[in-house]
Amino acid sequence: MKKKLSRVPLALVLAFSLLLSAAAFSSCETEPETGPVAERTTFVMDTFLSVALYRLPESGEAAEEDALFSEGFALVKDLEDRLSRTKEGSEIYAFNEAESSYVLSEETASLIARALAMSEATGGAYDITTAPLTELWNVAGGGPVPDDDALAEALSHVSYRKLTLSGTTLYKSDPAVRIDLGSVAKGYALGKLCDFYAARGVTALVNFGGNVGLVGEKAEDTPWRVSLRSPFSSNESAGSFTLSCAPAGAVSGTASEKENTGHNAAAGGKTVSFYVAVSGDYERYFEADGQRYHHILSPFDGRPARGIRSAAVTASDAADADMLSTALFVMGPEAAAAWADTLASEYGATYVLIPDDGVLKTGGLSPETFSPA
Amino acid sequence: MRKIRAGDAVVIAAVLALAVLTLLFSFFPRRAGKRLTIFSDGRQESYPLTEDREIPLSANGYSLIVKIEDGKAYVLSSTCPDKVCIRSGPLTKQGDTAVCLPAGILLKIDRGGDADEDAVAG
Numbered sequence A: 001m002k003k004k005l006s007r008v009p010l011a012l013v014l015a016f017s018l019l020l021s022a023a024a025f026s027s028c029e030t031e032p033e034t035g036p037v038a039e040r041t042t043f044v045m046d047t048f049l050s051v052a053l054y055r056l057p058e059s060g061e062a063a064e065e066d067a068l069f070s071e072g073f074a075l076v077k078d079l080e081d082r083l084s085r086t087k088e089g090s091e092i093y094a095f096n097e098a099e100s101s102y103v104l105s106e107e108t109a110s111l112i113a114r115a116l117a118m119s120e121a122t123g124g125a126y127d128i129t130t131a132p133l134t135e136l137w138n139v140a141g142g143g144p145v146p147d148d149d150a151l152a153e154a155l156s157h158v159s160y161r162k163l164t165l166s167g168t169t170l171y172k173s174d175p176a177v178r179i180d181l182g183s184v185a186k187g188y189a190l191g192k193l194c195d196f197y198a199a200r201g202v203t204a205l206v207n208f209g210g211n212v213g214l215v216g217e218k219a220e221d222t223p224w225r226v227s228l229r230s231p232f233s234s235n236e237s238a239g240s241f242t243l244s245c246a247p248a249g250a251v252s253g254t255a256s257e258k259e260n261t262g263h264n265a266a267a268g269g270k271t272v273s274f275y276v277a278v279s280g281d282y283e284r285y286f287e288a289d290g291q292r293y294h295h296i297l298s299p300f301d302g303r304p305a306r307g308i309r310s311a312a313v314t315a316s317d318a319a320d321a322d323m324l325s326t327a328l329f330v331m332g333p334e335a336a337a338a339w340a341d342t343l344a345s346e347y348g349a350t351y352v353l354i355p356d357d358g359v360l361k362t363g364g365l366s367p368e369t370f371s372p373a
Numbered sequence B: 001m002r003k004i005r006a007g008d009a010v011v012i013a014a015v016l017a018l019a020v021l022t023l024l025f026s027f028f029p030r031r032a033g034k035r036l037t038i039f040s041d042g043r044q045e046s047y048p049l050t051e052d053r054e055i056p057l058s059a060n061g062y063s064l065i066v067k068i069e070d071g072k073a074y075v076l077s078s079t080c081p082d083k084v085c086i087r088s089g090p091l092t093k094q095g096d097t098a099v100c101l102p103a104g105i106l107l108k109i110d111r112g113g114d115a116d117e118d119a120v121a122g
Helices: A002-030 A062-083 A091-097 A106-121 A131-137 A148-155 A185-199 A318-331 A333-338 A340-347 B006-027
Strands: A038-044 A047-055 A101-103 A163-166 A169-172 A203-208 A211-215 A224-229 A237-243 A273-280 A285-288 A291-294 A308-315 A350-355 A361-363 A370-372 B035-040 B043-048 B053-059 B062-069 B072-078 B097-100 B105-110 B119-121
Touching (some): A047 A062, A047 B097, A062 A185, A131 A148, A185 A203, A185 A273, A203 B119, A211 A224, A211 B119, A224 A273, A273 A318, A273 B119, A308 A318, A308 A333, A318 A333, A318 A350, A340 A350, B035 B053
Antiparallel strands (some): A047 A203, A308 A350, B062 B072
């Protein structure tokens, strides 16, 4: 009898243990695999382009995986060859060298048209004619700080109003006008690359020099988490975005709510893309006399824009996000915040601004979508 | 007064311990798995962040020394002109990157078991 009774708790313990083990194993089975299946990086447009493929179409074989990388990278390289300011043979190089006009390809002309529209919309804070300033400051080469006369001379050739686009012909009213698509080309290329993956039903995460493109859902009902780098400390986060690429309508503010110019073409279908673009002063700069001179130059005074350390914009269009992050950075914290409503209504975009004082200002972001660190 | 025999107690303890361990391992399968991946010259190499080491790299005529120390990876020195890679500071979180454009080298922290973020923007 004694012997039998002592077996009762033992049986219970065994049963309990079995349940625990079963729970453990079943959690293994149901846990969705959310890591990338393949990842590659290349260097293009003066920065890194890192593509992580998460979910491939059913027929995804290794050979197709290779093509997804090589064709995607080739697409971006092709854009670099056409849009680079410094590459001989590019359309932009040719325009900059031209005396008064140059006939662009349709695609480049339509990108320039978007950039000019953004200049109008932002009161000139966004301007692609800052190339004379970029060349004068030579931030990548370490300066030095130009003198006032040289700055005034360069600035006299800076204004988007000196450009006129007629059909695909771009005219300049001043032969010294030079354009630089550094504030939109990467975003545009990121959007095209993500469209390429979306059209093939591929779930992907693309990091293009710190601008992030999200294509499709990592796993069903699993949002992407994108950390925003702190401008004050390189290994710290300023906050974290939780962004869904669920099919249109599932999450407000992320699905494509506006008609755009052919980008994110797959948004009406099943694969949605979303973007985070960041303009910051903490990576490309030189120091002189204890001052930091960074690469985002104001078309208003020709000097590195002050007041904001980092401007992040999320939008369903990558080129918009890229241009807007630059525009907000140039505007400075007050003007940028005052312009926030337009940002939401015209571009369906949200922002995080990190001014010099480190007090985060966000617009259009719910606590679920962005949480400061 | 019922008594559990010593043998029974041992079996109970062993079975319980086994069950709890199974559960723990299933929840934390790859806890210490964060890695530093270095992309250079079309190749990539991956190192665990748990083992301290120095990694000398050279590409495009530039030389870098990458150091892994106390679960962090950073560029200790570089002959490149702009030093952006050194400014990027220690990398610790998944998605953290440091880039040396002149050398064409990218350092990136890849997911471990305790995946935090998918990417770092900025």
